[in-house]
Amino acid sequence: MNKPWILGLTGGIGSGKSAVAAHFSDLGVHLVDADQxxxxxxxxxxxxxxxxxxxxxxxxxxxxxxxxxxxxxxxxxxxxxxxxxxxxxxxxxxxxxxxxxxxxxxSPYAILVSPLLVESGQHRLTQRVLLVDAPEAMQIQRTMQRDTVPEEQVQAILKVQASREERLKHAHDVLLNDRGLDWLRAEVERLHNFYLTLRGGQP
Structure with a gap:
């Protein structure tokens, strides 16, 4: 069996990377979470x-x-x-x-989920990077609701994380998560089918 290639999955706080990761996992992809x-x-x-x-x-x-x-x-x-x-x-x-x-x-490919994929240099462990992106206002809103924290705290976390430009520079694929969950799942399935055709993370 070929050794699975590694996809790095990242995104800022509140971008929805956990929902994306969960759906890849449902599709049978081996996941490792850097936070864990x-x-x-x-x-x-x-x-x-x-x-x-x-x-x-x-x-x-x-x-x-x-x-x-x-x-x-x-x-x-x-x-x-x-x-x-x-x-x-x-x-x-x-x-x-x-x-x-x-x-x-x-699985044919495995995923490393890491909010600090770029900042920590963990992207060097991967052959391809998928960025889950969302408008900043939406990231702040989602995080405040999820963690019941004040906006200042979310802003402070955003400042420590890599900028959107920095992440985009490293990303091979970008999933803009600004719609509903059904749409997000369909996008994950589309990407999954594409990833299954890749050898070593490259077309």
Whole structure:
């Protein structure tokens, strides 16, 4: 069997990449979620968590020894140097975790879902990139509704994420998600059928 090629799936917050990923998964495509890999590498007992606690102090841990994400997020959002320190610790570990999961794929192609595909350099693990795009006003609206957070917080997250121009530069395919779910599913099916004809992610 040919080794599956890897499609990177990305998009800004509130663009709808989770809905797109879920439908690819329903179609039988092997998915790896970088956010999940990021959670696995900081589970209690894993070396990364000990290093984070040592660096930031025990107030970034919850009473049960799990990582207190909110406390850590606050620390790194306020301080770019701390964010870079954390990224240089976690990105290589997350990369290893992702590669191990992708290696288990049985489908003709596999998908790496990552909001920071471009920023983290994870796009280098892929042969092709699909960008889920949406108008910014729609991204903000969706995220505020989904996470019940104020607009300022969504704006702050958007600022940290790669710009639309930056993402478009890396994208081979763009799915503009500004209509209903049925239309989105039909687009995913159209892309899936196209991807099945590709060898190594290229026509």
């Amino acid at each position: 890999a990021a959670r696995w590498v900081v589970e209690p007992g894993r070396p990364a968590l000990a290093k984070i606690a040592e660096h930031f102090g025990s107030d970034v841990l919850q009473a049960d020894g799990q990582l207190d994400r909110a406390a850590l997020r606050q620390r790194i959002f306020e301080n770019a140097d701390e964010r870079r320190w954390l990224e240089s610790l976690l990105h290589p570990l997350i990369g290893q975790e992702i590669s191990q999961y992708l290696a288990r794929a049985e």
